[in-house]
Amino acid sequence: MVRELAQDTAATHSSRTGAGCPAGAGAAGTFGQLLRAHRQRRGLSLSQLAARMHFNRGHLSRIETDKRLPSVSFAKACDRVLSGGRTFTTIALALEAAARQQQGWVQPAQLPAAKRHFVGRRGHFDRLDRLLHGHEQSLAVPVAVINGPPGVGKTALAVQWAHQAVSDGRFADGQLFVDLQGPEPGGAAAPYDVLADLLRAVGVPAERVPADLDQRAATFRSYLHGREVLLVLDNAADAQQIRPLLPGSAGCAVVVTSRSRLPGLMSLTDAVTLSLRELCRPEAALLIRSAIGGARADADPAAVAVLAERCGHLPLALVLAAERIVSHEHHSADALATELKQEHARLELAEGDVVLRDAFDASYQALDEQTARVFRLLGLLPGRLIDAAATAASAGVSQDEAARLLRSLAGAHLIRSQDERHYLMHDLLRAYAADLARRLDGNSAGGRVPARRAERNSRFVPARARVASGTGKPVPVNTGIR
Template sequence: MTMHFRILGPVEIGVRDLTVTLPRRRERCLLAVLLLELNRVVPGDRLIELLWDGVPPVGARQNLRSHVSRVRSSLAPGCGESDVKLVHANGGYRIEADREAVDVHRFRMSVEHAMTLDQPCERVGLLRGALELWRGRAAENAADDWLRKRLFGELEEQRLSAIEQLAADEMDIGCVNVVPGLAQAVRDYPGHERLAELLMRALHQAGRKADALDAYDRTSAYLREELGLDPSPALRELQRAILSDELTNTSSSVRSPQLPVPQQLPAAVTGFTGRTDYLKELDAMLPAEGPPGESVVSVITGTVGVGKTALAVAWGRRVAGRFPDGQLYVNLRGFDPDGAPATPSEVLRWLLQALGVPAERIPDTLPARIGLYRSCVAGRRVLVVLDDARDADQVRPLLPGAPGCVAVVTSRNQLSGLVVRDGAVPVSLELPSAQEAYEMLSQRLGASNVAVEAAAAERIVDRYRRLPLALAITAARAAARPCFPLRALADEPGEPSALLDACSDASASVDVRTAFATSYRALSPDAATAFRLLSLHVGPDIPQNAAVSMLGTDTDVHRSLSDLVRAHLVREDDPGRYAVHGLLRAYSTELSDAVDGEPERRRARARLADHYLHSAHAAAAALHPHRYPIRLGPPRRGVTPEEFGGRDALAWFAREFEVLVALIELAASADTGVPAWQLAWTALDFVDRRERWHDWECAQAGALSAACRDADLLGQAVARSGMARVRVAQGRLDAAHSHLSSALDIFGRLADASREARAHTDIAAVLCRQRRFTESLQHLARALRSSRDAGDVGGKARALCTAGTVCAELGHGEAALEHARSALAIQKEIGDRVGEAASVRVVGRALGYRGEHLHAASCFIRGLELVREQGDRRREVDLLVELGETHVANGDGAESVRAWQAALEISREIDGAAADDISARLQGVRA
C-alpha cells in the first residue's frame, strides 16, 4: 500500500485516491514533526515539549504514547501491509518511509537539485514544481505561530530563496507572467527587500513604470512604519534608476521580436460541414467573452475516420481570434502507420521552438522542458491542438496548465485518465447524420453535380455507413473521373473486401484499411482475437453474454470488449451491447479469414448459435411455461445462456429477433451444430404475439427445408406445425391444414401421443375457421382421447378451449360455456395463464351469445389483464375488438369507440392485419 504525506499546508495522509486528516491537533502535530525528521529518531522529551508548547501536563508521557498509537494505526487503515512504519527506538520515535513520500522532502530535493544547475531554463521547471507543493503555511492545521517558527523557520527561508531564484530565472528567459506570483510573495513577506526589488524590475520590464514605483512606496512605508528601518541603498538606487529611466531591461526574452505569433493550425478540411452540436459543445468550454479563467482541456474521441481532426481544426479556426498569443498544432502520431508515436520530450522541443525558444536553450531533461514550456505559456492566451494521441501519458506533459490556455486533444482511444485525473471535457464524436454525410459529398463534388444523382449519392452514404474518411476517398475517386456517373460508384460490389478496396488510396494516410490496421495493431492479443471473431455475429449488435459464449475462452472477455470500446473499434451504444461499424466489420472479416482457421471460425459460429438456442429456449419457457417443450442437449463448453423473467424474455426477443432470423437461415444453410427447426420453435410465440409473420415466413420455411434435408422426422413435424401458424396468419387455411396433417402423420409414426393430440387440436382450429365444424369436433374428440392417454392435462385444456370455440360458432352456447369453463379450471389449477387468457375469452363469447353482455365484458376485461401481463399485443387487439362488440350489444356506443380506438392504435403499432376491419367498425359506429 503506497502512502504519501503533505505537511506544506494542512497535514494530510494520502492513500491511493483518498485523503485522510487526523482528528486531533496534537496527533497532526506529532505526525508533522516525525515527518519533518523522517527516518531519524526524535526523543520523547522533545516531542512532549513541542506538542504542549513547552508546558507539558502531568501524564504527558502516557498521553504521548496514546497519540503515537493512534497515529500508528492511521498508517495502516485496514489496507493490508503498509510501506510506512512508526517505530519506538532509543527513548524516542521514528517514522520510516521513502523521502519521495513526503512533500517537504520532495521540495528540498527539488530546490537543492535546481540550485546545482547552470541554465535558468533548466532551473525553472524544478523550482516551479517544488513551489507548487506548498498549499499554505506549513502544518497549517497542526502548529501555532510559535511552533511553526521553531520547526519550519529554515524551511521558510529555503522557500523564499526558491521564490527569488524562480522569479529571477523567469525574468531572465522572458516569461510574461512573473508579476502575479511576485506580487503575492511581496504580500506574504512585505518587508523582504529582495522580493520587492524583483517585483519592481518585473513591473518595469512589463512596461508598468508607475506600478513599479508604487511597489517601492509600499515596501518603504512598511519598513519605516512596522520595522523602523529605511530602505536599503540597493532598493533606493533601483527606485532612482526607474524614475530617471536609466534602468534597462537586460533579460534575454524567449521570443525574438522577429518571430511571428505561431499560427500552426492546418487548413480546414475540404468538405467539412455540419457537426453543429459538437462545435457548440466545444464553444461551451469558453466564456462568452474574454479568455478562459482557467486552463481548459477537451478530448475529442471517436472511431477511425470519423472526422476528429477535421472537427478540432474547424473549431480551432472558428475561435482563433480568442487566442491572440498563438495557435499550436502537433500531430502526435499515436496511430501512425509509418512510425512510432511522438514522445513527449520531442514534442516539447517542437512546441518550445514554436514559442521562440532558441534550440540551444532548450533543456535536455523532460521535467525541465515541461517547466520551461509552462513558463512560456503562462500569462498568454494560447490554443494547443494535440492531434492523434495514443494515450494519456503521451498527452499529460503537453498540457499548458495555465489560465487563458486551451488544449484540444484528439484520439481513437477514450483517454479516460485525462477526464478523471485532469478534468478534461470529453467530446465523443459519432458518425454524421445521413443528411450531414450527403452534404459532405456535395461540398467535395459540388452541390449541383450531386443533386443530379441524388439517389446514387444517398446509396453511397448508406454503403459506407456515413464514415467521413470513406466518403472523402469515394469523393476523390469520383472527382478524378468526372465522366463516370456517381451510380457507378454506388453500384460497386458490396462484399467486405470490395468495400475496403473502394476506400483505398495510393497514399497510406487516407487508406481506410491501413487506418484500421494501426488501431488493430495496438490491441492486446485477446482484444485482437475478440475483434476478429466479432465479425461472425449475424446481427446489428451483440450482447456481452453472447460475445462471451462465442469467444468461449478462459480469458477476460469483458476486458477485451472494454479495450475495443476504448479504442473505438466497437461501440457500446447501450450498456452491455456492442456494435461494429460496417467498414470495420468488413476489415475484421478479412482479418478473421486471414488469421483464424476455418475450424476455429466454425467452432465460434457453433458456440454463438448454441448460445442463442439455449437463451431463446429459456425465453420461450418464460413467455409460456406450459407450452409443450422441445428437448435440448446441454450447452457447449464455454457457452453461458441467458436467464429470464416473462417481461425480460419478451424484450429479449424484440432485441434479438433479427439475429434469430439470420441464425435460422445460417443453420439451414451451414453446419452450426444447431437444428434450425429448434431455433424456429423458440421464437414462434413471440412472432405470434407481435404479428411478425411477414419477417418470419422465410426463416420458418428454411427451418422446414433443413429438417427435410437432414431427414429429421421430429424436426419436420415441429417445423410444419410452425409453418401452419404462418399460413393461418396469412389466411391460407388449406396450406395450414396440409402442413398440420403431415405433422400429425409424423407424430403418429413417432408414437408421440402428446404432440399428436396437440396436432389434432390445431387442425380442429383450422377446420373451425373454414366452418367445417363436424370435422373439427371429430379431431377434438381424438385430441381429448390422446391427451388423456398421454396424461397431458395442458393439452386436454387446449382441446377443451378449442371445443368451446367450435360450439360457440355453432350457436351451442351451453356446450361452449361448459367446455370453456372446464378448460379454465384446469389452466388455473396448473397455473397456465396463457391458456387461461384464451379460455376466459371463449367464456366471454359464450356469455355474449346468451345475451349476458355485462358478464361477457367482465370476461374480456379479465382477458385483457392477462394478455397485457404477458405482453401479447395481438390478442390484446382481439379482446379489445370483442369488448367493443359487447359494448355495442349493450347499447354503449361511446365505450365501444374507446375500445376499438385502442385496438386500432395497437394494431397499427404492430402492423397487424386487423387495422382495416377495426377502422370500418369505427366508421360504422360514428356514422
C-alpha cells in the same frame, strides 16, 4: 508573460513573472511556487533560506510571490542550496533569454488548412465554444478531448473549430498544432521531442531549449503564461503523453484528438470529452455532394444516398469515395455504389497514399493478442448487437473476461456502447474484422495482414527513430499474428 518581463520594471509585474515549475517538483506553477515548494520540503523558513543563499529575505519573498523576476545568480544560489542540480538555473536562463528578446515570441499559426466543404457537427461546435470560451472566470486551462473511431472526423472538427475561433478573434497570441502520432505503428511521438518543437515554434532558440523533460515542460508553461494560445494535440496516444504538454495558465486552451478514451486524463485536468460518431444520412450525402459538385450529385441523388450508406456515413470513406468520382471523369455515384456492393471493396477505398484499411490497421495493431482475436470474432458474429454472453461463447472465455475485452474494444472505439449490456460495431469495421478473421483464423489464401504492434521498450519513439522509420504511414507486412 516574457514580453511583459522585459517591458515592466521588476516590481510591477506581480504574478506575471511566473516561471512554470518542473512537473516532478510538486504542483506545477511559477518559479516562485517551485521555490516555495523546495524551501518547505526542506523545512526552511524564508529567513533561514535567505541566510543560506546570502540573499536578502525581502528579495527572496518577492521572488517567491512572483513579484520579481529571478536573476540567474539568484537561481544558481537556489540550485546550490535547494535542488543540487540545475533546475532553477535552467528556468531562469530561459526566462532571461525570453526577456532579452522582447520580440522573441514568434506568434505561431500552425493550424492545417480548414476544409472547404465541412459539413455538420453544429452541436459539437457549440459544445466546444461553451467549453473553451466559457472559462473567463476560471483559473483552469480548459481541455476538450475529441475522441472516436478511425476516420470519423476528429482532426477535421478540431481544425475547423479552431479556425472559427481564430476568425472570431480568439487565441490572438497564436495557435500550435502537433501530431502526436498516437496510432502510428512506429510509435507515438515522445513528449520530450514534442516540447522541443513547441518551444522552437514560439521562438525559443535551439540552444536555449533545456535538456531535461521537466524543464522543457516548465519553460513551455512559462512561455505561454499570460498569453492566449490554442494548443491542438492531434492523435494522442494516452494521458501520459499529454501531461507534460499542458499549459499552466488560464487564457490558453487545449483541444486533444484521440482514438482512445484517454483513461487517466480526468485525474490530470478537468478535461471534457466529446465522442464523435459517423455523420447522419443527410450530412453524409451532403459531404459527397459538396465534394463531387451539385450537377453530378443531383443527376442521381438516390445513388448518392446508396453510396453514402455503403461508406457507412464515415467521413474518411465518404471523402475517398467522392475523390474517386472526381478523379474519374466518367465515374458516377451509381457506378461506384455498385462497385462497393462488395464489402471487401469498401475496405480498399484509397486515393493517393490514404487507404481506408490503413486507418483501421493502425487501431488494430495496437490491440493485445486476446483483444485482437475477439475483435476478429466479432466480425463474424451474426446480428448487429454484441453482448458479453455471445462473445464469451464464441471466444471460449468467461463472461467476465468477454465483458472486459469488449470494454477494451470500446475504449479503442472499435465498437461502441449501445446500452448497458450491448455494443454495436460500425459496418466498415465489421467488414474489416470479418476480413481479418477470414485471413487469420480461417484458411484463406492470405493477403496483407497487419502485424500488431510488438511490445516496445519505450512507449514513445524519439524523433530520430520516427524519421528513420519513414513516413509514419502504416507499414504493410505479410506475417500472421498468431
